Each structure stands twice: as structure tokens, then as C-alpha cells.
Amino acid sequence: MVDGNGAAEVANGAVGPLYDAAPIIEVQDLSISYDGKTALQDVTLDIYRHEIFGIIGPANSGKTSFLRALNRMEAFNLGMEVRGSVSINGKNINDWQNEYALRSRIGVVFPLPVGLPLTVYENVAFSPRLRGIRKRAQLDEVVERCLTRAALWDEVKGRLDSLGSLLSGGQQQRLTIARALSQEPELLLLDEFSIAIDPVTTMRIEDVLKELCGELTIVLVTNLVQQARRLADRTAFFLMGELVEIGATEDLFEGKVKDERTTGYIEGRFG
Amino acid sequence: MAWYVDRAARILVFIGGISAIVFIVGIFVFVTKEGLDFVIGPLNLGEFFTSIAWRPTSNNPTYGALALIVGTASVTGFAMLLSVPLSLGAALFIAEFATGKTRETLKILVEMLAAIPSVVWGFVGMSIMNPLIIQIFDVPVGLTVLNAGLILGLMAAPIMTTIAEDALKAVPDTYREAAEALGATRWEVIVKVVIPASKNGLLAAVLLGVGRGFGETMAVLMASGHAINLPTSPFDSVRALTATIAAELGDTVQGGNHYGSLFALGILLFVVTFVINLTADIVVRGIRKK
Numbered sequence: 001m002v003d004g005n006g007a008a009e010v011a012n013g014a015v016g017p018l019y020d021a022a023p024i025i026e027v028q029d030l031s032i033s034y035d036g037k038t039a040l041q042d043v044t045l046d047i048y049r050h051e052i053f054g055i056i057g058p059a060n061s062g063k064t065s066f067l068r069a070l071n072r073m074e075a076f077n078l079g080m081e082v083r084g085s086v087s088i089n090g091k092n093i094n095d096w097q098n099e100y101a102l103r104s105r106i107g108v109v110f111p112l113p114v115g116l117p118l119t120v121y122e123n124v125a126f127s128p129r130l131r132g133i134r135k136r137a138q139l140d141e142v143v144e145r146c147l148t149r150a151a152l153w154d155e156v157k158g159r160l161d162s163l164g165s166l167l168s169g170g171q172q173q174r175l176t177i178a179r180a181l182s183q184e185p186e187l188l189l190l191d192e193f194s195i196a197i198d199p200v201t202t203m204r205i206e207d208v209l210k211e212l213c214g215e216l217t218i219v220l221v222t223n224l225v226q227q228a229r230r231l232a233d234r235t236a237f238f239l240m241g242e243l244v245e246i247g248a249t250e251d252l253f254e255g256k257v258k259d260e261r262t263t264g265y266i267e268g269r270f271g
Numbered sequence: 272m273a274w275y276v277d278r279a280a281r282i283l284v285f286i287g288g289i290s291a292i293v294f295i296v297g298i299f300v301f302v303t304k305e306g307l308d309f310v311i312g313p314l315n316l317g318e319f320f321t322s323i324a325w326r327p328t329s330n331n332p333t334y335g336a337l338a339l340i341v342g343t344a345s346v347t348g349f350a351m352l353l354s355v356p357l358s359l360g361a362a363l364f365i366a367e368f369a370t371g372k373t374r375e376t377l378k379i380l381v382e383m384l385a386a387i388p389s390v391v392w393g394f395v396g397m398s399i400m401n402p403l404i405i406q407i408f409d410v411p412v413g414l415t416v417l418n419a420g421l422i423l424g425l426m427a428a429p430i431m432t433t434i435a436e437d438a439l440k441a442v443p444d445t446y447r448e449a450a451e452a453l454g455a456t457r458w459e460v461i462v463k464v465v466i467p468a469s470k471n472g473l474l475a476a477v478l479l480g481v482g483r484g485f486g487e488t489m490a491v492l493m494a495s496g497h498a499i500n501l502p503t504s505p506f507d508s509v510r511a512l513t514a515t516i517a518a519e520l521g522d523t524v525q526g527g528n529h530y531g532s533l534f535a536l537g538i539l540l541f542v543v544t545f546v547i548n549l550t551a552d553i554v555v556r557g558i559r560k561k
């Protein structure tokens with residue numbers, strides 16, 4: 001088991017200068033259960049600014065629950081109980097009276113693309129409008145910028161007024177990424193975003209993510225070990241609700257592990 | 272063996288499906304046949320739509336249905352004014368805010384409300400609302416547009432609530448989750464995502480309520496005062512198309528002019544209902560295409 005200090009050591013030792021001293025997310029003893037059944041047990045870790053933090057692990061290991069706890073989406077699951085503390089920018093997320101304001105600063109991309117039943121344009125303009133941006137020119141600018149950054153603009157610029165749900169699966173997923181970016185988030189949470197899209201689109205999105213981490217922090221949950229290898233600066237391995245190991249991605253993939261199970265999973269001996 | 276079962280099932284299901292068409296056509300043919308002779312014969316259409324003199328049993332009979340049309344329209348309109356916001360609110364609460372036991376209990380109660388016979392509602396209108404209205408508003412008669420509208424509104428509300436709630440529940444939770452993840456509040460999610468996504472179903476619910484109001488007979492007969500009158504305020508008594516047919520048909524001679532005139536009202540009701548449904552269909556298709 002690795003604790004928060006271990007993570008900091010890895011961060012400072014391996015890729016130190018990349019990170020600000022203070023982590024953007026500090027997770028302390030986080031446990032999550034559904035109707036009394038434990039999904040995640042005593043997870044403590046830090047996530048640093050401008051890194052891509054990968055989380056790998058087989059199904060039911062608590063990866064998605066972890067993400068949901070970060071923006072307090074537990075309100076959505078009856079019976080989901082969260083203990084321990086999560087701080088973002090040093091402030092405990094439960095101290096936010098208004099969880100909507102908290103969520104508006106965190107972009108989320110779900111496993112299956114969810115085009116809201118609105119036009120392409122309105123999908124991306126949704127969050128800016130919530131923030132009170134009303135001027136058409138300003139919205140136009142945000143929509144174009146976010147769609148461009150999500151590598152979708154060229155494909156949809158002629159059909160901004162058609163329904164978002166009519167786009168192909170891969171396009172819809174990039175639309176949800178554009179939508180997440182329109183929040184101008186500090187933090188982008190991706191939950192197995194490539195599960196429903198083809199490899200070519202996946203690679204395009206991965207390129208986008210690599211560019212983005214200069215501006216924001218990305219937490220990437222993935223069931224594709226190689227995706228974590230390609231993208232993540234550091235990777236955590238969750239197994240059946242336990243944080244087995246956390247380390248620089250390179251180290252984990254080169255076999256420099258503290259727990260044999262990590263290598264076992266990475267090499268596909270179980271999963 | 273499976274092949275026979277399949278065959279038999281197909282035929283049975285086909286009969287079930289086709290029977291709806293058969294009955295609709297049958298009713299249409301029957302109503303038209305009974306009323307058509309009168310409509311193309313003695314009936315003066317100008318008088319029918321512009322006069323309020325409904326005197327089919329007079330020595331010099333006149334068949335002005337305007338008061339009946341306005342009566343039905345005013346009572347239905349008043350009922351919708353009450354029941355549309357009430358049922359949409361109830362549906363929103365049940366579908367979006369209530370959880371667990373509250374939700375289940377409410378759903379059951381609403382469905383039970385829908386099962387109350389209309390004569391019971393009429394009874395409520397006559398013996399409870401009537402004196403209440405007289406007392407509260409200090410008017411001479413309590414069997415009025417207000418009374419019938421309230422009763423009808425309460426009657427239409429459960430079915431509208433149930434249909435609207437189904438429509439709201441049909442909106443996938445992933446939409447709500449995605450919108451909330453974007454920082455939208457519950458209310459913003461409802462207004463900007465859930466309602467637009469379910470507007471077909473909501474419209475269907477409202478139109479079903481309108482149809483219910485239009486077609487309701489017994490409660491309206493009992494609560495509206497059943498007086499031929501062009502209402503100028505909610506405190507006037509009126510008479511509805513349906514109530515007129517129900518109250519008078521038993522006293523007519525089959526094939527006579529009075530009999531035919533009631534079937535003319537029936538044709539009118541049929542046409543209006545048809546137009547409402549057709550409009551709904553066109554609107555819904557229009558929304559769907561976009």
C-alpha cells in the first residue's frame with residue numbers, strides 16, 4: 001500500500017518540476033459503499049496540477065465510484081455512501097454549500113457518449129449559458145473553440161443546428177468532451193471514454209488530451225492498460241475496492257512495482 | 272407445434288389490432304348514419320352554429336347548438352386551466368423529486384383517483400361544491416362553469432399526471448446526470464433538458480386531458496347546472512354537448528328530428544375529437560422530425 005506521502009515522493013522524485021507543490025486534489029481515507037456493500041476502501045492519494053492521472057483496474061474495482069465522489073455525484077445514487085475527505089484546491093468538497101458550483105468547475109466525460117437532446121451548438125453552449133453568457137457572438141466563439149479543441153469542429157461546423165444525438169458515436173463522445181471543455185474546468189474526469197468509439201477516434205481524442213494537460217488536470221479512468229501507458233504521467237491500480245499501488249506510469253510498466261499484483265494485471269495475467 | 276402456436280398467436284394479435292379500427296369505423300358509420308338524414312335534411316347549419324335556441328321539443332323546433340358548444344368549451348377550458356398546471360406539477364414532483372416510499376405512495380394514490388366513477392364526481396359537485404360556491408362567492412346558484420370546471424379538472428388531472436409522469440420517466444437518467452455534471456441545478460436540468468426531451472409525451476398528456484374533459488358527460492351534467500346559456504362569467508350555468516345527448520336521447524322517437532339532432536351533436540363531438548387528435552399527431556410528428 002502506498003500512502004499520500006508515497007505519491008508525493010513519486011511525484012517529486014520522478015517528474016518533480018512538472019508539478020506545483022500543492023496538489024489540486026487531496027483524497028484522505030476515502031471509502032465508498034453502496035447499501036452497505038463496500039466499493040472502495042480507505043483510499044488516500046494526491047493528484048497534481050497539470051498531470052494526467054490514470055486509474056486502471058478490472059471491473060468492480062471502484063474506479064468509477066472514485067470519480068463520482070470527486071464531484072459529489074453521489075447525490076445521484078440512492079444508497080451511495082461516501083466517507084473520508086476529498087479536497088480540491090485545499091477546500092473540502094463537502095464545504096461547498098452549492099454542489100452545482102463545484103460541479104460546474106469539473107468536466108466529466110462518461111463511458112457512453114451522452115448527447116443531450118439539444119442541437120450540437122446548444123450542447124456546447126449549455127454550460128456557458130448556465131454561467132450567464134448570453135451574447136451570441138461570445139457563445140459562438142466558445143462553441144467554435146471547444147469543438148476545435150475536441151477535434152470535432154471540421155466535421156460538424158456545417159450542421160451545428162442538427163441534434164447532437166444524431167452524430168455518430170465517436171463524434172458524440174468528442175461532443176461531450178467539447179461540452180466538458182466549455183465549462184472551462186480546472187479538472188477533467190474521464191471515465192472509460194473510449195469504450196464506445198473506434199480506435200482512430202480514440203487516438204485523436206488521446207492527442208487532444210495530451211495537449212490539454214498543459215491547461216488543466218486530467219483524471220483518466222480506463223480499462224485499457226495501454227491507454228494508461230500512452231497517456232498517464234502517474235497511474236493508480238485499483239483492485240476490488242483497494243488502491244493496490246500508485247506510481248509513475250513508466251515505472252509500473254517497466255516492472256518497478258511494490259506489489260506483484262500490479263504487474264500481474266498489467267501483463268494480463270488476470271483482470 | 273411451435274409453428275402452429277406462432278400462426279395462432281399472429282392471427283389472434285391481428286384480430287386484436289384490427290378490432291380497434293373496426294370499432295372506430297363502426298361507431299363513425301353508426302353515428303353518421305343516424306344523424307346524416309337530419310343534417311342534410313331539416314337542419315339549418317347556420318342556425319346550428321350561431322343560434323343558442325336549442326328547442327327541439329317545441330311546436331316550432333329550433334336547433335341552435337351554439338350555447339352547448341360554448342358550454343362544453345368553457346367548462347373544458349376552465350378544467351384545463353386548473354388541471355394542466357396541477358398535473359404537470361404533480362408529475363414533475365413524482366418523477367423528479369419524490370423518492371422511495373413517497374413516490375410509490377403518490378403513484379398509487381393518483382392511479383386510485385383516476386378510478387373514481389364520474390357519477391361520484393358529479394355527486395361531489397352537486398352536494399359539496401354547490402353549497403360551498405354559494406357560500407364563498409355569495410351567488411344564487413352553485414352549479415356553474417366554475418363548479419363543473421373544477422370537478423372536471425380534478426377528474427382529468429390523474430390521467431394527465433400519470434401520462435406526463437411516464438413521459439418524464441422515459442427521459443434517460445444519463446441526460447440528467449450529464450446535465451448535472453455540467454453544473455446545472457435540478458431545476459435547470461428539468462427546464463432545459465428533461466421537459467424539452469419529453470415534450471411529445473407531455474403534449475400527449477395534455478391532449479388526453481382535453482379529450483377527457485370534452486367527452487365527460489355525467490359529472491358535467493350534474494355540476495354545470497344544465498341550463499342553456501351563453502356564459503359571461505364562471506358563475507353562470509351552462510349546458511354541455513355530451514350532457515344534452517345523455518339527458519335527451521331517452522325521450523326521443525327513433526328516427527325523428529329530435530333524435531337526429533342529437534346525433535348531429537354526436538357527429539360534431541366526433542369531428543372535434545378527431546381534429547384534436549389529428550392536430551396532436553401532426554404536432555408530435557413535427558417535433559419528432561426536427
